[in-house]
Amino acid sequence: MQTPTLNTNGHIGESALAVVDCEFHEPAHLTQAEAQHLFELELTIRNDLINFLKVGEALAQVRDLRLYRQDYLTFGAYTSQRWGFGRAHAYRLMQVSQVAKALDPCSDDSPPTHETQLRPLIGLEPQKAKEVWELAITRAKGGAITEAIVKKAVKELTPRRVADAKPRRPRWSTVSKEAKSLLLQALATEKSMRTGIGNDAGLKFMSDIQRFLEALAKIPKTNE
Secondary structure, eight states: OOOOOOOOSSSSSSSGGGSOOOOOOOOOOOOHHHHHHHHHHHHHHHHTTTOHHHHHHHHHHHHHTTTTTTTOSSHHHHIIIIISSOHHHHHHHHHHHHHHHHHTTTTSSSOOOSGGGTGGGTTSOHHHHHHHHHHHHHHHTTSOOOHHHHHHHHHHHSOOOGGGSOOOOOOGGGSOHHHHHHHHHHHHHHHHHHHTOOTTHHHHHHHHHHHHHHHHHTSOTTOO
């Protein structure tokens, strides 16, 4: 099982947070080159905690190369014990650093200053992320580009598809009298089956259920 990596299929960190950090390894010594690389990356993390973009890139390399393996069993244990923040936050930092790369050069005039600004862009295609950020800059009108502004821009440029909406289940009050009658009829037939009354009870029960389902299908899906 490989250590999870950021999505590279054209979407920005779409499912990195969904990956479970369940890979355990026995402590293993790093080579001299790996130890030097880890030292440089951790220097970046320590000195640039404010620069979330550099931190995200450095964390991604530590994870991908498993440079934490000498002292920690998992990447989550490394981020928690070494840096004081959980695995989820570490993955967010890595994701937003990927997002920031997609925004260049459109973010040169108004670069993101905090990782929360980019969270709403996680999972978007690079071109769509650029469009959303440019719209957020416009909506901010020279002021701070807040996470709320970016979220609003995302909703404006990525309207929810009808297929994504969860289907609403019709309440009993919306079921037609015909459907109610058919259901009661089917239940009565089922009772006859259990008590052994009627030779054709099984066939009648199936027929009643079919008619009931057909009646249900006629109910408008938009009903509350």
